Amino acid sequence: GQQVMQIPQYQHVQEGEDFTTYCNSSTTLSNIQWYKQRPGGHPVFLIQLVKSGEVKKQKRLTFQFGEAKKNSSLHITATQTTDVGTYFCAGRNAGNMLTFGGGTRLMVKP
């Protein structure tokens, strides 16, 4: 079945440093979604990417969808303590099934 791998599993950064999490699918995706889960909270939708090579920005967050639609990344510029949490990618295949990656837990030292 479809597999979605996400790296790294954990990342410690100093406040103000940049952060990137990478997502790779074993199959070509029709779209990819990103979610954020704060400690003790539930996943909250951030964005969906649909087109090959698409890049979207939300303030300090930049999301990219690879040309082959098999990988994606989330980059945070100048992290803040409010960015703490676990970031999940979720890839949708041609059969409309959404598969979540294992998540990257971001910890930010003030």
Add this chain to the structure above:
Amino acid sequence: DVKVTQSSRYLVKRTGEKVFLECVQDMDHENMFWYRQDPGLGLRLIYFSYDVKMKEKGDIPEGYSVSREKKERFSLILESASTNQTSMYLCASSLSTSGGPGPNYNEQFFGPGTRLTVL
């Protein structure tokens, strides 16, 4: 705002007990999902439903069943709880699983989760 609620935040059960986890959404969404979340494994889909009385197996349905008698309610049932079912259970709903108007048409809205411990 879409609201997805789950019947309990924390639940402790004994091995062999029958366990019901309930989820209710108030936005008339067609699709509802049950996931379990374990450290390092992300969210794994147990079952989903795209309509009343319809259900589909996800990636890890063994040991679980579901019920959807009303559009707003989706129940997860553990017929005989086992210790390896100790986990965080998350319910979600969405308007559609296919493309539609707007970029976020199939966004999933999650409930707060139920942390189940089976002793």
